[in-house]
Amino acid sequence: MRTTDKRKERGDRARANILHHAIQIASVEGLEGLTFGRVAADAGVAKGNIQVLFGDREALQLATIESGVALYAETVVGPAMAEPTAVERLIALVEGWYTFVEQRTLPGGCLVHALSSEYRTRPGEIRDRVEHHRIGARQRIIDLSNEAVRAGELQAGTDVEQLAFELMSHQASANVAALMGETSQFELARRASGQRIAAARGA
Amino acid sequence: MRTTDKRKERGDRARANILHHAIQIASVEGLEGLTFGRVAADAGVAKGNIQVLFGDREALQLATIESGVALYAETVVGPAMAEPTAVERLIALVEGWYTFVEQRTLPGGCLVHALSSEYRTRPGEIRDRVEHHRIGARQRIIDLSNEAVRAGELQAGTDVEQLAFELMSHQASANVAALMGETSQFELARRASGQRIAAARGA
Numbered sequence: 001m002r003t004t005d006k007r008k009e010r011g012d013r014a015r016a017n018i019l020h021h022a023i024q025i026a027s028v029e030g031l032e033g034l035t036f037g038r039v040a041a042d043a044g045v046a047k048g049n050i051q052v053l054f055g056d057r058e059a060l061q062l063a064t065i066e067s068g069v070a071l072y073a074e075t076v077v078g079p080a081m082a083e084p085t086a087v088e089r090l091i092a093l094v095e096g097w098y099t100f101v102e103q104r105t106l107p108g109g110c111l112v113h114a115l116s117s118e119y120r121t122r123p124g125e126i127r128d129r130v131e132h133h134r135i136g137a138r139q140r141i142i143d144l145s146n147e148a149v150r151a152g153e154l155q156a157g158t159d160v161e162q163l164a165f166e167l168m169s170h171q172a173s174a175n176v177a178a179l180m181g182e183t184s185q186f187e188l189a190r191r192a193s194g195q196r197i198a199a200a201r202g203a
Numbered sequence: 204m205r206t207t208d209k210r211k212e213r214g215d216r217a218r219a220n221i222l223h224h225a226i227q228i229a230s231v232e233g234l235e236g237l238t239f240g241r242v243a244a245d246a247g248v249a250k251g252n253i254q255v256l257f258g259d260r261e262a263l264q265l266a267t268i269e270s271g272v273a274l275y276a277e278t279v280v281g282p283a284m285a286e287p288t289a290v291e292r293l294i295a296l297v298e299g300w301y302t303f304v305e306q307r308t309l310p311g312g313c314l315v316h317a318l319s320s321e322y323r324t325r326p327g328e329i330r331d332r333v334e335h336h337r338i339g340a341r342q343r344i345i346d347l348s349n350e351a352v353r354a355g356e357l358q359a360g361t362d363v364e365q366l367a368f369e370l371m372s373h374q375a376s377a378n379v380a381a382l383m384g385e386t387s388q389f390e391l392a393r394r395a396s397g398q399r400i401a402a403a404r405g406a
Contacts, residue, residue: 188364
């Protein structure tokens, strides 16, 4: 292996370690609390290293969002998409989100829901990225629902925009409830989503 | 009027002016951004005055929550409770919340929903106050719904906990959507709540 390859590999590992710590911090404290100093202390690296690897603070914040989304994609979206039918993929996706938050895969729950609230009043590149991922998550539900309608697994005439809104909405509340220790509200969210999909199936 | 009465009146006016600015700031930036310096600059008073009137920063933060809740009570809850039947009070309460946010009565929308998200991972007195008001808002919906069931205005057997959860949940999403400029999502929230109440009425 050439020296530059080794150096790249070392850099990638260092980046991954820093981002691992950054997403834990961001999920609990938000992205505004994410400073080089804070991440350096948690990751056990020098502030200067983080600066070399990421450039400025906003670049670190943006990379943190992508890293959190990648973790979710790997843990929840990937396995859900392996289900055989569209409606099963939809159910696994929704149920997977609740498990992700319940098991504290990230200590602060769902990063995208938390950051949507944190940045709702703060226009800029960070908000645009969060918005991009929120729209992506919604679109995934809409696409699966449309597919399920075409396959006859959801009722013809299902308002898929409305369905996606309600499922995302239950998640937003559940993300707060879980961290507030309101188990009953978290379970109401899960049940509301289950009933909503069941109703769309005509059950 | 005695000198002490005049002094009290002056103090009350100064407090009200400071809190007026504090709730604007908190609704947009959250309570973590609420410092004596920040409020002093906006309210056009000396930092020292704020300290004399409120004591410490946490006392200012807690007073800000109460002030925001009082504004909402005056603008939305009071008028809604004047409606003649329980179901009309419920509908006016829900619709009033959407109007409150849509018209930017506070520039950052609903303070309680925003702070619920900001403090979901931060235990302490502030979170307890936010939680108190969130539970109060939910309980108001539950009480009105129970009353409406008893009056035969909502169907017997309506799961009022589930209904309250869903109505609050639509609000949480709408509060983010409104500030993100996602008008269509805001309208989906409003419609979802309207349909949910209509379904509970058996319409």
